[in-house]
Amino acid sequence: MTDSAFEFAARLLKDRAAIVLESEKLYLLDARVTPLAQKLGLKTAEEYILRIQQSRDENLIQNLIEAMVTTETMFFRDTIPFTTLHNQVLPNLIRVRSAVRKLNIWCAACSSGQEPYTIAIIIKEYFPELATWSINLTATDISREMLKRSVDGLYTQFELNRGMPPSLIPKYFQQEGNAWRVVEPIRRMIRFEPLNLAMPWPPQPIWDLIFMRNVMIYFDTETKRMILGRIPSVLAQDGFLILGGAETTFHLVDNFMRAEQYSSGYYQVVR
Secondary structure, three states: OOHHHHHHHHHHHHHHHOOOOOHHHHHHHHHHHHHHHHHOOOOOHHHHHHHHHHHOOHHHHHHHHHHHOOOOOOOOOOOHHHHHHHHHHHHHHHHHOOOOOEEEEEEOOOOOOHHHHHHHHHHHHHOHHHHHOEEEEEEEEOOHHHHHHHHHOEEEHHHHHOOOOHHHHHHHEEEEOOEEEEOHHHHOOEEEEEOOOOOOOOOOOOEEEEEEOOOHHHOOHHHHHHHHHHHHHOEEEEEEEEEOOOOOOOOOOOOEEEOOOOOOOEEEEOO
16 A cells, blocks of 8 residues: 555544554554455555545545444453442432432443443343433444444344353343344433544533543544543533543543542542
8 A cells, every 4th residue: 555545544534533543554454444445346445545535435434434443342341340330330329319310321432332231231130210210321433333233232142251241141132043132121221323522522411421431542642632621511510431441531631530439440520
């Protein structure tokens, strides 16, 4: 691939999705985009990129972005944040929201849906009192393909084995051939929507919990600061931002503090 084609693709990915593509990742761009090219009858990834340069076709651009997005996820990923959610955070929020009987939860960059389904299962399994509450559980992702997978709620045995406690599988999944589908009552609990974190956000409610785990590690410092800078205006005063184990707000923005009593990636805004 020529330097000019790579540089065009890298700029496009940075501008549209805040994906930072260094020159040593040329092999990755080639490997992921070549199948897109072949579907169009083209031979190489470079031809696909040149087609975008010539046409500025939004579908081609979106397919390029989706090909380069990392979609690694699993049920109950890292365990401790969800144990904390179950044992401490949700009980406390239920207590302080008892008058309004409403919870708003946002899972950003939800990939193929395992994280929001994990949260929905925790709510259903351990907090029956929330059955009469208004629960807004919204999950978003930049990838149309991942959102479709999330809505379908169909997972392989391998995907279930990666984190889902065996005792919960018969209650919350139905077997379909060699795969397992999340039961309809759990699927109905979640609204899946497209959202690009790096672009302007549509109007948001005030969230009690924002899960933004294992996505900002892929952004540069400027983009991290921009995204974190938007959070205080959409997070409740006593709400929580939950980041991944390798992520932090420190040295990026000054208006967050780690919730030390939870010690598993939970942050609150300093007002």
